[in-house]
Amino acid sequence: MLDFAQPLHNERETLFVEVILPLAIAKNYTYRVPFELNDSVAIGKRVVVQFGKSKLYTAIISSIGNQAPEKYEAKYIIDIMDDAPVVNARQLLFWKWLADYYLCHVGEVMNAALPAALKLASETKIVLNKEFEYNKADLNDKEYLIIDALEIQPELSVSDIVKLLGQKTVMPLLRALFEKNIIHISEEVSDKYKPRRRTFITLNPVYSNPESLKELFTILERAPKQLDALLACIQLSRKQKLITKAELTEASGAGAAAIKALIDKEVFIADERTVSRLMGEEHELDENFVLSDNQRAALKNINTQFADKDVVLLHGVTSSGKTQIYIRLIEQMLASGRQTLYLLPEIALTTHIVERLRRHFGNHIGVYHSKFNDNERVEVWQKVLKGDYQIILGARSSVFLPFDDLGLIIVDEEHESSYKQYDPAPRYNARDASIYLGALHSGKVLLGSATPSFESYYNAKTEKYGLAEMPERFGGVELPEIQVVSITEETKRKTMQSHFSSVLMRDIEEALAKKEQVILFQNRRGYAPVIICKTCAYSPKCINCDVTLTYHKSSGKLHCHYCGYREDSPSICPACGSAHLEHKGFGTEKVEDELTILLPDARIARMDLDTTRSKMAFQNILNDIEEKKIDILVGTQMVAKGLDFPDITVIGIISADSLLKYPDYRANERSFQLLAQVSGRAGRRGKQGKVVIQTYDPTHRVIAQVISNDYLDLYNTEIVERKAFKYPPFYRIINLDIKHKDPEKLYHQAEYLAIELRKHFGDRVIGPEFPLINRIRNYYIKSIMLKFEKDTVSIAKVKVILQDVLLQFQTTNLSKGCIVQPDVDPY
Template identity: 75%
Template sequence: MLEFNETQHTDRITLFAEVILPLAISKNYTYRVPYELNDVVEVGKRVVVQFGKSKLYTAVINDITEVAPERYQAKYLMEVLDDRPVVTTQQLDFWKWLADYYLCNTGEVMAAALPAALKLASETRIMLNPDGEVDRSLLHDKEFLIVDALDIQPILTVSDIVKLLGQKIVMPVLKSMFDKNIIHISEEVSERYKPRKRAYVRLNPFYQDQEMLKELFVQLERRAPKQADAVLAYIKLSREQKQISKNDLMEASGVGASIIKSLTEKEVFFIEEKNVSRLYYEDNSEFATFELSDVQQNVLEDIQDQFKQKEVVLLHGVTSSGKTEIYIRLVEEAIAAGKQVLYLLPEIALTTHVIERLRKYFGNDIGVYHSRFNDNERVEVWQKVLNHEYKVVLGARSSVFLPFDNLGLVIIDEEHETSYKQFDPAPRYNARDAAIYLANRYQAKVLLGSATPSFESYFNARTKKYGFAELTERFGGVSLPETKVVSITEEMKRKTMQSHFTSVLMEAIEEALKSKEQVILFQNRRGYAPVLVCRVCAFTPRCINCDVSLTYHKSSSHLHCHYCGYKEESLSICPACGSTHLEYKGFGTEKIEDELQVLLPDARIARMDLDTTRARNAYQNLLNDLEEKRIDILVGTQMVAKGLDFSDVTVIGIINADSLLKYPDYRANERSFQMLAQVSGRAGRRGKQGKVVIQTYNPEHRVIDQVIRNDYKELYLTEIEERKSFKYPPFYRIIQMDIKHRDAEKLYHQAEYLGVELRKHFGDRVIGPEYPLISRIRNFYIKSIMLKFERDTISIVKVKAVIRDVIQEFQTTKLSKGCIVQPDVDPY
């Protein structure tokens, strides 16, 4: 053992800190604590350490000991960054569980869990905060040098700043500048902070005098009556609210932006642009109230009773049955008991929609957290949860990593959604399952909610592992939508198809438009056309990095790969045979939007898919336009299926149901039912019964019939027998291993070797290696091995220990050079 206690320091204790580095290394590293930092080191604090020859990292202290590492001489840690821990001991335990369960390293969990600004490293990028106002006279020398350098070069790395200041320890300086809002820290330069601004209107104080205002009004009424309307609307609004936004004034007065501009030029109004915080709501002095229906009240009481015996309860409620109101009552209970609440949603975009509803009840007690927030905002939320300033956190899957210390309730809405699963990079966790474990550590209760539960959750409810509650009717007695299934084949025979739209769907759309109602059309493929084909030689352009055909996007006139982002210009001549007879096969949301513009030129049509919602607030802007009836028809991918609630949407069209039903996956029928039922549920949510039109080549398909009858139970009973017969979840656990290499031949030998080694331990539970559906992505060839294990008769902990050993042994061989092995627990 290495001895560090020197004679001149016999009265001091030599401490060693085991730290978690944000790297994929299998063991934590240990550093020696300088004597002067003995009193400030603490588990959960961040420290600056050197790892390797020159790289600096922010690490988190996992343990403090007096025992030196045996195999290597510990380096000194350089600096302690925090006055108090930013990561709780409960979080560190949670990180360890995630690493063990999902077969990854604690460092990979740390990299996913901490906001970028809390884990500075040598290559972390630093830029001036565009929203921060810097008083340079208050900066000390080092801060001034950094700001000066950023004026010349807008982006610097931590390494650049080390050279600039001529010292290794720069993290405390950067942390101080970040806290003062001088700099913005990011791992992704593209996500620069852009503050949300809102225009507010203020009346010129000159017209506060009633006589002056009256004289102005008389003049305007005579010369510019619309301007008079705007002034009158302002006066009425000012009696009800302190601040009047430009949009509110335009809506109340019925005038356009040009009228407000004219009044501004005349200095009747002043316009002020204000930053609107994403973390606070300006005026919530009055909270909304509501009464539960008798059915909802009975279900709420049932859930409360079941929570006395069960830790987890599944709420199976049909679409628009009023699940959110029940969630709100449970949240109110938890807050009254002094507990924190985690409210999970599957989509980043949904949080903005749901928060507008929940803010009416909880105001500034709600925090929002998801990956679209920039690093400044994510750190702010992190600190507020740590300081108990938020009683409720609403967010996407990454919210499970926040530093709760008094969690009382976890609500997981749309618990069946695949969006809760993280696929890349590690940890490949499922936020639903992780949240259930997290709640268990705090003795908190979990409510899972869905109109179409996952088979695993429903199975657990039927076997009494979970409690179960059911809402079988829509709120307010509204009927479920009328569903029509239309055969595309029959309509094509009768020649009644208009492009990709059957006569039944077109008639329903036209009726809705005449009645000033709205329509949502669902097509689960983005782009204009999935395939470009030469009619002479059948050549199809393919991605140079992946084994997939390129999708044509009309908006960019380019062919796109949806896996790696590769683009190339569209073709007019076949590069294989020189023919000019190229045609587009299939259709995506872009083509549907394009053709609708031709068929319905007067309709206001918008598209919601990954391409139109890349910008930070694009999704919310689309939802606002839909809510304010500036959109008649919304065309979208699965984004439109998730949680949208708009009173005037009465028609839903599913353009091609077969693309869901024919997917080669054992979950295809379950996922198809979920998607079709969820999309259908967007129609007729208040008052009037909605209408759903499902277009398909196979109208007799069992799943479509079950969707029409809304018979989830029959679907479950049919599918669960097949799962049992073919050894799939929930009866078996699945671990998938993807083996990747840039050389196809080397990959073959590596995958075969791993397969043989795994069979030595697990026998015929090992399936493969096989090529997956897409066998090359980003120039890496892929082979997959699937392992199936009985849920009740085999120790999954021992299984995972063996898998770790096999992977570790493989990585010590020469054969593993250039190979990546990615285990994925519960991959689907």
């Protein structure tokens, strides 16, 4: 363990510090410490250093010594930014492990780990915080100059401020202004997350006795709308504790003016509160909730297995009440004084969990995710560092926070691909990283899922992990009724209406008649995936990537979903001049468009990447579902996660084939997970839901397994194939993507690299082959796959050899202009 005690150095002793720079460089650099800063240096503190000819960076001290570097003359550090370390010993060990395991540089890990404001560099942009009022009289001369310049020019880089002040030691000044909330770091400037506020209405207790209520009725006879509102309030209060203003308006039909008049007369008391964005969970917010027999058994099982297992997998069907078990485990950690990290795959999709946990744990809980601006992220970082937060709820980047004593990590929906970062490096998986992080802190890890990843389930079955199971839904609610519809048969009988079968249309219409809600899932956004010329078969392609462009009706343009390129949709074929252009395939936009024609009275909304780009768009859609302003929600994978509303009773899967026929060894596993998760959105509040799966292949094995909710059958059949064809969990995979702008040079580079790798690894090297998409952003790509036996080959030794081969390859003239991207455990 690294020693973080403040060193006592001789004031004339020459010290050297090795620092981590936020750059993709192979080795850490060593800098000399000026004598006057000897007593201030400590591992984990930030220092300002010059790297290259003139660029300044904020680096982290990783070690302190007396040895000068042999190969180059050490420059002096310019300044020390911190009074106390901002990174602790375990974090530095964690960063080193991530860099070694995922074959990247520790500087890349640092870049991903630290909020932007903690790693200021020459080109970092600084802007004024316009929402904050400050007194210029409180600023020193240099701070005043910086603020004065920012008022004239709205954005300055750190190097601009260096020139303005005529000194290199500007970072501490910027840190001070940042801590006073006067400036923002422009990379992370975004609107502050706003909690949801709702107005609740209660009858004034003055009118609780019959006489006063009778008198009130007499007074309100001349105001019939107000009388209707009063009667509706009394009726609703008999059924439920909390009545929202929106519910009262709908139930009474009285209108907002009548309710406001009663509030003004103090007949009603209006109470504005911060609430969950998903009111469907309100029944679970009760602080004194009681676990069911199944939940108690699972909790006891988990605690028993934690005695000799560091990792336990909780396999519970959708809506089995896993969150309540998490809360009980967090309570245990809180009582022991240790910290808890609660990881969620996508924080935006599960904002209601924040309020549920805050109701239980108050100020002990902190939240860390991409919706926070940089000031907020740094504030959370500092509070975790000081031990102010004992519980952190967050997305995958939360693993980088400066925990001191992490006793429990909960990874909810552990199978989700959102835990994997694909670009840029480090290409880490937060679930796997959590297991190492838990071990660093001698803590426990709980993986939770209704459809676990095969790797986790295999580890549980082979007793590497513990296993706890919850096969029943909470409250005894039945799993939804699933019906499979053959698109081929319905097309023959001419009962398909556009992309909707007669069965699905009937169920949608019945749900709408009962004022219930519907979710339709189509795993492709846009309007039409392909535009094709009927005469010459021309199809527009992206100029930067080897993909066809997708037509989006909302913009009237063709979009590339890989690089963002757009162009106008052609009215005539650019190749042959024909006017016969056809739209092939369909995405969420087309489903929404055609539903509007088929069901003109239905209120339809769409949830995909295009409709949720703005910060509050996702929450606004959720609010509209909750307030029943939406009858039918059409969406991509986003609708499979986190939606939990009592009135969603019908789920339609428009085309299951796009999942099942995907060319990937995980296609069946991912299809089952997604179909089971989508199906789990139906009937979660005492009503059995209906799910309609439309497919060209109704006899497909995975669909049968989804219908019977038979995860074990899926696992047992797939695991045999995984072993036979050398895939995880029996083999480890490392992918190498070789990229170059010249396809011919790429061919020679990839072949050369594969030959070099085969000298060491033999037939474990597969490729090079073109991936499904062989050009992205003007870089042509070839992939080499490496497969290694999990139990008999040392992956650590493999990585050492692989790094040597890649280093040797990069020193040859052949590698000029080439990018090699390793991806460990790529799927």
